[in-house]
Amino acid sequence: MKKEFKIGDLVRIKENTHDPGMPDNRLGLLVKKYEQKQILPRPSQYTHTWVVLMTNNKSLLFHEMFLEHSLESKKDEKAEE
Numbered sequence: 001m002k003k004e005f006k007i008g009d010l011v012r013i014k015e016n017t018h019d020p021g022m023p024d025n026r027l028g029l030l031v032k033k034y035e036q037k038q039i040l041p042r043p044s045q046y047t048h049t050w051v052v053l054m055t056n057n058k059s060l061l062f063h064e065m066f067l068e069h070s071l072e073s074k075k076d077e078k079a080e081e
Contacts, residue, residue: 007032016066034051
């Protein structure tokens with residue numbers, strides 16, 4: 001079961017995502033969630049866009065499908081070793 005994102009979470013932007021303002025370490029803090037108005041019923045998965053304060057002090061917008069909790073990504077890296 002995937003852990004839900006919340007304000008204050010330290011996240012990592014997934015490798016397949018690019019933004020020119022993103023730092024090399026891809027780490028940031030979730031500072032605001034945008035609730036999207038739903039006209040048609042949708043599954044609850046991947047419905048939020050977040051403002052992420054990156055470690056280079058730039059705020060960027062990312063859909064939550066491009067985010068992962070930073071601790072989870074470290075566990076995955078150790079499992080691969």
